[in-house]
Amino acid sequence: MRNGKTLLLLAAVALISAACPTIDVAAGEAQVSEIEDYKDSRYRAIFPVSEKPNPAGVGMQPTAFNHFVHVKKAGNCMSCHHNGITVACTSCHTMEGKDEGGFVTLTAAMHKRHIAQRPEGTATPQSCISCHAQQTKSKPECAGCHSIVKPARSASSCAPCHNMTPSMTTEQMQQGSAGTLPDVEKLALASATIKAREPARYLTPEDGPYKVYIDGLSDKFGSNMYAHRRHVESVMEKLADNKLAQAFHANPETLCATCHHISPLSATPPKCGSCHKATIDPEQPGRTNLKAAYHLMCMNCHKGMQVARPVDTSCATCHKPRATQSLTMDSQSSGQGSITPQSVN
Amino acid sequence: MNRRKFLTILGSAGVVSALSTAEVKAAGGTHTFPYYDGSFGVLHDTTRCIGCRECEKACNKVNSLPQPKKPFEDLTVCDTRRRTSAYEWTVVNKYEVNGRQVFRKLQCFHCNDPACASACFAKCFQKQPDGSVTYDGSQCVGCRYCMIACPFYAPGFQYDEAFDPLVQKCTFCEPRLKEGKLPGCVEACPMDALTFGRRSDLIKVARARMAKNPGKYADYIYGEWDAGGTAWMILAPAPGAAAKPDGAMQALGLDTHLGNRPMGELTYGALGAVPMIVAFWPVLFGGAYAISKRRDAIHEAEKEAAIKEIKNDMTYAVNSAAHKVAETHGQAAADTVREAMSEAMQDKGGHN
Numbered sequence: 001m002r003n004g005k006t007l008l009l010l011a012a013v014a015l016i017s018a019a020c021p022t023i024d025v026a027a028g029e030a031q032v033s034e035i036e037d038y039k040d041s042r043y044r045a046i047f048p049v050s051e052k053p054n055p056a057g058v059g060m061q062p063t064a065f066n067h068f069v070h071v072k073k074a075g076n077c078m079s080c081h082h083n084g085i086t087v088a089c090t091s092c093h094t095m096e097g098k099d100e101g102g103f104v105t106l107t108a109a110m111h112k113r114h115i116a117q118r119p120e121g122t123a124t125p126q127s128c129i130s131c132h133a134q135q136t137k138s139k140p141e142c143a144g145c146h147s148i149v150k151p152a153r154s155a156s157s158c159a160p161c162h163n164m165t166p167s168m169t170t171e172q173m174q175q176g177s178a179g180t181l182p183d184v185e186k187l188a189l190a191s192a193t194i195k196a197r198e199p200a201r202y203l204t205p206e207d208g209p210y211k212v213y214i215d216g217l218s219d220k221f222g223s224n225m226y227a228h229r230r231h232v233e234s235v236m237e238k239l240a241d242n243k244l245a246q247a248f249h250a251n252p253e254t255l256c257a258t259c260h261h262i263s264p265l266s267a268t269p270p271k272c273g274s275c276h277k278a279t280i281d282p283e284q285p286g287r288t289n290l291k292a293a294y295h296l297m298c299m300n301c302h303k304g305m306q307v308a309r310p311v312d313t314s315c316a317t318c319h320k321p322r323a324t325q326s327l328t329m330d331s332q333s334s335g336q337g338s339i340t341p342q343s344v345n
Numbered sequence: 346m347n348r349r350k351f352l353t354i355l356g357s358a359g360v361v362s363a364l365s366t367a368e369v370k371a372a373g374g375t376h377t378f379p380y381y382d383g384s385f386g387v388l389h390d391t392t393r394c395i396g397c398r399e400c401e402k403a404c405n406k407v408n409s410l411p412q413p414k415k416p417f418e419d420l421t422v423c424d425t426r427r428r429t430s431a432y433e434w435t436v437v438n439k440y441e442v443n444g445r446q447v448f449r450k451l452q453c454f455h456c457n458d459p460a461c462a463s464a465c466f467a468k469c470f471q472k473q474p475d476g477s478v479t480y481d482g483s484q485c486v487g488c489r490y491c492m493i494a495c496p497f498y499a500p501g502f503q504y505d506e507a508f509d510p511l512v513q514k515c516t517f518c519e520p521r522l523k524e525g526k527l528p529g530c531v532e533a534c535p536m537d538a539l540t541f542g543r544r545s546d547l548i549k550v551a552r553a554r555m556a557k558n559p560g561k562y563a564d565y566i567y568g569e570w571d572a573g574g575t576a577w578m579i580l581a582p583a584p585g586a587a588a589k590p591d592g593a594m595q596a597l598g599l600d601t602h603l604g605n606r607p608m609g610e611l612t613y614g615a616l617g618a619v620p621m622i623v624a625f626w627p628v629l630f631g632g633a634y635a636i637s638k639r640r641d642a643i644h645e646a647e648k649e650a651a652i653k654e655i656k657n658d659m660t661y662a663v664n665s666a667a668h669k670v671a672e673t674h675g676q677a678a679a680d681t682v683r684e685a686m687s688e689a690m691q692d693k694g695g696h697n
Binding site: 114279280282285286288289291292293295296299312313315 | 393395396397420527534535536537538540541542543546547549550553554559
């Protein structure tokens with residue numbers, strides 16, 4: 001044991017800090033008088049509780065959870081506290097899983113997207129993700145984009161939840177993951193984190209173009225006028241009061257990323273035609289051709305948002321037919337000239 | 346050649362014939378289609394199809410088919426379950442899955458190992474290395490066995506042609522492929538519901554789409570293995586929790602009971618023996634007929650010789666008897682005996 005001394009030292013430090021609550025109590029007492037009881041309080045701090053010793057105080061960032069708004073929204077403790085006992089999730093679900101929790105790990109309990117239906121008379125538990133996914137599926141204002149894009153599992157998609165205040169100390173993390181951090185401290189951390197949260201300042205409809213003329217492929221039909229601003233305005237209006245959207249659309253460009261997908265978030269994203277070509281590239285057989293990319297994006301979003309108009313097969317609603325006499329000439333020149341300043345292909 | 350020699354040759358030839366027939370049968374059991382690496386196919390994603398009939402229109406145009414009675418802009422025709430015919434090589438039909446409209450395009454599936462080709466004794470159908478199943482009508486006798494053999498009811502017959510009617514079906518726009526162009530329908534599809542590519546790539550594309558959109562697709566690529574695999578494959582929407590396992594395909598009128606081996610395998614053994622039978626059986630039975638004919642002739646000749654001998658013996662006996670009568674009773678009595686004996690013999694001979 002070459003590191004034995006260091007380990008012992010660290011363990012000793014951890015023990016001392018756990019067994020010596022004088023400093024913590026002194027810091028916490030003021031807050032306890034402000035907020036009555038942890039159980040009745042607005043916020044929770046959910047730590048990655050583990051059986052394993054965590055001397056370095058490392059691990060997944062704990063989550064500051066606004067219990068209050070979720071209770072109001074769900075109106076039912078059983079959605080989350082599925083066995084009917086209102087105890088903390090981490091008392092049964094730990095990072096390794098425990099017998100009490102059927103060995104369902106904390107990660108699974110929080111993130112499982114598809115949860116098997118439980119037999120009649122038993123509540124089917126919900127995870128954070130599965131409940132939110134239901135919301136995005138069932139609400140038309142969400143379903144448009146969310147039928148096309150699935151939130152990626154990237155660092156930026158973890159951050160909206162896993163973002164404990166930087167004032168959290170290594171000792172607090174150690175105690176938290178051991179499940180021994182006093183409630184008052186948890187509360188202080190959670191409330192500090194949640195109060196520090198600021199809604200993202202989205203790009204405004206005015207930041208994007210007013211109208212976009214899509215004419216790169218125009219052949220049988222004339223160029224298509226896409227009312228970019230009207231579309232962005234309409235979506236932003238619908239989401240104005242949506243708390244879930246505000247919490248999770250964390251970047252200024254998040255809303256843009258449904259249509260302007262794949263490429264990094266940007267106020268000036270690349271054109272569709274940068275990747276989607278008029279015919280499928282044999283090197284990228286999975287990438288749709290440009291015409292289909294437009295149609296799939298428009299139609300699937302309209303379908304998801306339950307926009308009845310236009311009918312999929314009514315071409316002339318979006319595309320003005322070209323005059324017949326100029327058909328041959330135009331089809332020859334298609335793909336080159338841009339009719340307006342904002343031309344996309 | 347004597348009889349024994351002939352029979353020996355015949356017998357050994359019979360054994361050889363039986364053996365070679367058995368060989369063809371054994372080959373039929375493990376028949377493997379020469380799989381063409383890099384052959385093309387089309388993936389039809391029915392979740393993307395909007396039933397605009399642009400593919401039908403393009404097919405009609407690039408193949409110079411006669412104009413249909415109803416224009417291609419009339420989308421109500423999708424409501425009826427149409428079939429492909431000699432003049433409509435592709436049709437789009439409407440189905441309902443999970444309360445939603447789903448459209449499916451019908452055309453020749455361009456099987457890896459086509460049943461039509463296995464049934465055609467004029468060898469009009471050919472699987473090409475590019476993936477298409479082509480038809481050459483120059484040898485076609487109009488038997489329409491191909492139409493009976495096809496598990497997808499794809500080929501149509503020119504019933505209205507009085508002279509030299511041909512079988513017609515989707516050609517995979519083989520002439521266009523040779524020019525480096527996409528098939529007409531694929532080029533016209535505004536939704537990429539028809540994706541053209543190498544068959545091996547398309548299977549990967551299909552699986553990737555399923556993985557990317559959990560719950561959207563039925564977990565089945567129609568045509569990956571059905572009827573031994575087809576160049577055109579279909580993705581169907583998930584049928585919902587209540588449906589049967591093969592409900593997704595059934596809902597789109599796709600037969601999932603074709604098995605995963607080529608249709609032709611059922612008949613290659615029997616049909617493979619046909620040339621052997623046609624070539625050899627006339628010799629076999631002709632030889633047998635000749636033997637029996639010859640045997641009859643020999644028998645007849647032997648019989649005639651025997652009768653002649655008996656007749657001679659009888660004549661001698663009669664003569665000697667008459668001679669004796671003439672000695673004892675005189676010449677007149679001997680003549681009477683001769684006459685009576687020859688009459689009796691003629692009667693006997695007549696009976697023979």
